[in-house]
Amino acid sequence: MADGAAPFRPISPAERIDAIDVLRGIALLGVLAINVVTIFRVSIFERFLPQTPLASPIDRAVDTILMLAVDLKALALFSLLFGAGLAIQFERLAKSERRTSLLVRRLAVLLAFGLIHLCLIWNGDILTEYALAGLIVLPFLFGPRWLVAVAALAALGLYLAMQAFPPSGWWPSTAALRQGVAEAHRIYATGGFLDVLAFRIRELPLFFPLHVFIFLRTIGLFLLGAFAWRTGILRSPPLRLLFSIAAACIGLGAALILCHANGFIARGRIGSLMEPLGTILLALGYGAAIIGTANLKSGKRLLGWAAPLGRMAFTNYLMQSLIFGWIFYGYGLGLFGRLGVASALAIGIAVYVGQVLFSAWWLRRYRYGPVEWLWRTLMYGVRQPMLHSPVEAAR
Template sequence: MLTPPTPPDAPTAPEGRLAVIDIVRGVALLGIFTVNMLFFSSPAGYFGLTRTWPGELNWWLEAAVRTFFQGAFYALFSFLFGLGFALQLRRGRAALPRFRRRLLVLLGIGALHASLIWYGDILLSYAAAGFVLAPFAFRRTGVVIAGAALFFTLSSGSYLGFWDLGFAGRAPWLTLAAFDRTFGEGTYPEVVAYQLRLLGREVLNFPSFLPTVLWLFLLGLLAGRHEVFARPNRRLWLWVLAAALPLALIFKGFYATWLLTGTRHPFSLAFSFALGGPALMFVYLALLNLLLARARWRQRLGFFGAAGRMALSNYLAQSLICTLIFNGYGLGYWGELGLTVTLPLALAIFALQAVFSVLWLRHFRFGPAEWVWRSLTYGAPQPLRHARAGS
């Protein structure tokens, strides 16, 4: 059985919070990858197309992904980003300059990823939102709650079409035909040129998208402050489950019904992203914490923890692998493989990544991308290998 090693500076107790957080992060990484397969493999993800592939099984799988995964796992990753920020702040105010340097490096990694590898990058947005998060570091709880409420309102209003905070405007070059042609048949330089234009739109639309992750960042910050992962708290997670499950059933249920019947209400997708996705995220978060309160489940799901500790490396590797499989400059399977193929493919790739992560972390303290991120943050190469006993 592959058992991941204890992370450096992690609690040695089996119920250590870092082990639980890493497992949750690994689960979130798999959930995000499952949704991203809609974007890697065809224009269905970017343009919100449904019934892209023939066959009833493909359709049911697509409906399941859009209902149970889309909108939930990016929310979980955002919550964990804020939680991680809270853990860094335990070192005091000296952690803030280091956090901002980490964000600058992440900004660069995200820009390179979005332009040179895959347009669907989230790292750039996280880094930009992190600079807005930083001023809340040592604010009172009431101020953090007020900030979360403000960003939630801005995000929900944007999804529901009440306002548009972005500045990108119309893009005559961004059509389904051009998108399909570029990624399905284009050379690598053509894809990079197109992705640079998409990157420009993403930056101009930051004011519209950043509130979507910022309110979750702030909730994660509060969770970290109050040490909700520090020890099992069955009552807390049962309350979270009781509050979130009805909302998830209502708003994701509406979306699933309209999706399956083909008579979607104009607000079905908006409600799914604004309310249903985050509610479903809290359902998953509560269930995971109830499950991980038991030592045997922490052991069984330990491989998720290894993948979660190397989340940046695995995320970037997923993009590189899938663009080489689907884009025209690679194997060229763009638009040809339905979810009956791409979902098992995603599971297989993630399983291999999890095994690789376990083996890598037996010898090294960080994933390769995490090591680069950390070294650039500190301005010098950081120790990568585990210190030998007695040395």
């Protein structure tokens, strides 16, 4: 086969693994829920300051459920999926002499998207971190499977160690956080687009430690996702094994988080490891449970609606930033700081349902989401076909 033919072709819709798209679509709901409640609704830095308890019992209940069951777990799922996706691309380009340059270009384009998103749309962006972590992970994919597994465990071990022994001076002072929160409530709620844009840039130094906090975890989960792909567990999933993993990880992860949250585990250095470890275990458990369910006949009927959303996750993620920016910031409806947790989540779910319907409608007509199409076109350096072929359209 000549280099430049099939190896440079993006994966077709018919070749995709629906269960992975389903998992990505459901993970996007978790990411949306946390983003709309903790970053668009109010300043994320309020979480790191003493807070007055929420007045509404419904808000307290919703907030508790999100923090214990969803916060950081959905993002961890996305990290696992990104690592698996990178491994899939690496494998598909195995016969191409340009494999490395194409994958580096893929990550460079993602970095460009991330920086635009970060600076011009929303500074809660995760794409920039994913692109940088992907560049670190890529060399490990040239090694054997055991190396990928060892590197994953090493990165996650270092991440957990950093939770117990955080570097001194890396976190902003309480005064800086209070000032940032006060400015956010003034500018995000009432400022015009240029005011919000200028403050978004000024706020970046406060966000930087948050990325430092999870960067090693992101690398470790990327590698773990790549390892899962190489084991074949995502291609031909052994359902009993997946559901066993799901039960064990969800049970142990939930126990660690609940015990830590209720003070049953000491708050010292060992105790500080329990919640981040529980988060990783819960994410693995959620992923195994959803992949297993999506491979059952009844599961396909139950969860199939999420597959189109997952196939367009990049487009939908950016759309969420644009939509929520208009809803919560002063250049739109200006609802920043004015809604409770439950109300903000209800808006988020309504947007998500709209994206489910839009994604299904779009993919009946086109091969890729618009941003996915642009990403592939820039990666391969060749304009990709957008419309379905006659064979695909007839299905």
